[in-house]
Each structure stands twice: as C-alpha cells, then as structure tokens.
Amino acid sequence: MRTVTADDRTARARIRDAAIARFAADGVAATSVRSIAENAGVSPALVIHHFGTKEALRAACDRHVAAVIRERKLAAAEAGPQLDPLAALREHPDEPPLLRYLARTLVDGTAEVAALVDELVADAVEYMAVGVESGMLKPSDHPRERAAVLTVWSLGALVLHEHLDRLLGTDLTGPASGTFRYALPATELLTYGLLPEEIYMRVRDALGALTEAGS
Amino acid sequence: MRTVTADDRTARARIRDAAIARFAADGVAATSVRSIAENAGVSPALVIHHFGTKEALRAACDRHVAAVIRERKLAAAEAGPQLDPLAALREHPDEPPLLRYLARTLVDGTAEVAALVDELVADAVEYMAVGVESGMLKPSDHPRERAAVLTVWSLGALVLHEHLDRLLGTDLTGPASGTFRYALPATELLTYGLLPEEIYMRVRDALGALTEAGS
DNA sequence: GCAGTGACTGTACGCATGTACAGTATTATG
C-alpha cells in the first residue's frame, strides 16, 4: 500500500503543474522560479534542468494547458452541443487550475493562447451554424463576428471572475452549479435581448455610414 | 512662444502619467521604477521622493485613473444616455491610456478598481432603469444582475482588446469610430437575441432546481 | 542677505532574481 501523500507524477510534471498554479494565482511576472520549485517540492536548479529558462517553462505551461483544453473540448463535443463554451473546462479540485491560468494569460498575449482563442472562435462558428440549422439558435447577419463576440464575452467574464464573484456571488472558475447567478441573466439577455429593433436599425445605419466615410 | 517639446506638467504629474503608461503597456509587476523614471525624464530617486514606494505610486495611479473616469462619466451623463458605457472613456492620443490601464489592472484586483467597477454597475442599473421606463430598453426579471453582466461583458471585451483586434480588426481602446466591427454584431445580439424562448425557460427551470437542491 | 523648505540627483546598499556549474545520487543499459 502506498502512502496517501505519494505523488506519482514525474518531477517534470509536478514542476509544470506547480508553475501553472502559481502563474494562475499571481501572474507570470510576479512568480519566481524559486516559489515554483518550492511548490513542486524540488530545487530551483531542477526547474532549470528540465525547462531551461523560466520563459521556456511558461511556454510549456501554455502548450500543456492548450492541449488539455483541446482534449476536453473534443470529449465534450462528442457528448453533444453545449450552451456554455467553457462548461467542459470547469475545474476539478486537485488538478491544475486551467481556467484561472487562462484568465491570467489571456491578457499577456502569447502566440499559443492567441491560437487557442482563434480555435475557440472557429469551433463556435461551426457549432453555432449547426444550431441555426436545427433551429436551436437564431440566425445572424454576421455569424463569424457574432461567434467572436460571444466567445470574447465568455472569456472576458472568465478573466473578470473575481469581479463577477463580488458582484453576483458566482465563481466562474468553479463547478458549473455555482454559476447560475451569472448564467440566468446572461441567458435572459441572449433570449429576449436588451434593445428594441429600432435602435439596432439606427446603430446599423450609423455604423454603415461611418464605414463608408472612414475609408 | 514656447517650444513644442515643453512639458508644463509638474514632475509629479509626469511621473504619474509615465507610470500609468508603463503599467498599461507591461503590467505592474513587469514594470520597474527605473523605467518609469526614464519615461518621465527624471531620476528613479525622484519617483520615491514623490510617492514613497512603487506600491504607493501604483495606488496613486489607481486613484487618478478612477478620478478621471468618474469625471468623464459625469460629463457624459449630462450629455444624455449612451449605448456604450465606455464611450466617454475612449482614448485621445497624448493623454494617459486610461482604458489600457484599466484593462491591465482589472485583473489584479485592488480595492480601488473594484470600487470603480461597483460604481459602473450601479450607474448601469440606474440608467438602464430609466431606459426601461422610457421604452428604450426591454425590461428584465433581474435588472441588477443584467446590468452587472453587461458591464462585465463590456469590461471583459476591453481587457481582451488585443484578441478582439486580431479577431475582428477592432481596437476597443481607440476612438469610437474603430469599434463598429465589434459594436455591430454586439448590438445585433442584444436586439434579436441568440436563443429561442423555449431554451431560456428550460435553463431557468434547470437553474431554479439547482438552486433549491444546492441549499 | 539669509535661513528654510522642497525639488531633484548620484551613489550605494541589501536583497531577490534567473540561471550556470560542479558534483552526487539514481536509474537504465550493456
């Protein structure tokens, strides 16, 4: 029998997961290699031995998080369509905080997370087209732009999860059951809308005029 | 006649503005006092002389940005209602990048920006109530929550402005004229909605059941 | 004119950082 505290991940994986957790909690710039090593229970030198530099470690974290997210999304896609594009990624305790990591690194703009965002949008375009086809979603004049806006709103709410928690008592990075105080008004907004049609027409025409005048 | 390059701000103001710009560009943790001093054209020691510590400087920046934003919002409120809650804050060149500063510091969670967000939501609740009264906005079952969600979506889109720029070719921190590629699909979404009423009913009932079971 | 006050700089100190390096333990390979 193995002790309860045994950790059968390789040291490399432990370092990576500790880095993800620290980066997620404090941001990359405010996290030291030493604190990561301490969290992983290894020496700082081993971090460098396995990853070379802090920046390379961060890139490895980016790739790992992106890979896990892709995997989860794929698994979720087979289970059928979902309203919430982040549902499959909600965090289990005792596993690296993927969503919190994303929330932190979305602002720093590495190529890896940019590519991930692009994928999320592309997937959204695709499954929203299916939804429109089957009558589950209303059609749009700008399907790609609409998917991009919705994805950014979802991710933006994730990035601001601390504010949402304070405002509504909802933790978007936690289990789905805790998100209803956000999901309910959001769904209402996305069902009945906010603006009367007349306003949209006016905005559309005004923006159209701007476009022509601008070029 | 004064030379073109003259800068009649006090050194204190120049330091503060330089700090806002650097914090906005690189984040607080990745910005050194020395780089701020260089940008302001003063010695690092003067930064400390005026503000005491880097953290105190950052707090002063928070307060300044919050004060300017409140002032702008007040001025905008007198000019009548606005669709875009951030419209009054769009950046002029040659002035500190308020919105970019906000976009960076919204994630770090200081009390000052939290209070500012709370104010933005409170204001939104208020002027959306007026909008509903006058028929400009549709009513809601959850007016406060709706205002919070919309505010968070706006701010979230701001925080992710680099991604939006890449996805749609829109700079949310720039002049309003460049934002139409975002504003158009967003307005469409907030007019016609995304989901048929039946889905909302189902979500509402499911979330209601969750609430009862959860407590 | 002169003391006083605040703006401002140069220098320096202590500390934390990222990481290189030499060396030891552990494991894999013949």
Place this chain on the structure above:
DNA sequence: CATAATACTGTACATGCGTACAGTCACTGC
C-alpha cells in the same frame, strides 16, 4: 557488475530591483 546517462542538489554569480541617504540646487519668506 561496469558504464553511461539521466535526475537532482548546493553553491555561487551576475544582474536588476526597490529604496535609503547625503548632498546640491532653486526658490520662498522674512
């Protein structure tokens, strides 16, 4: 069992950091 390779640590070093301090300059009030 011997050898090679890899995992891992302790130590050390250069760098950059925040900031304290002593001192200079410019201006104000008497």
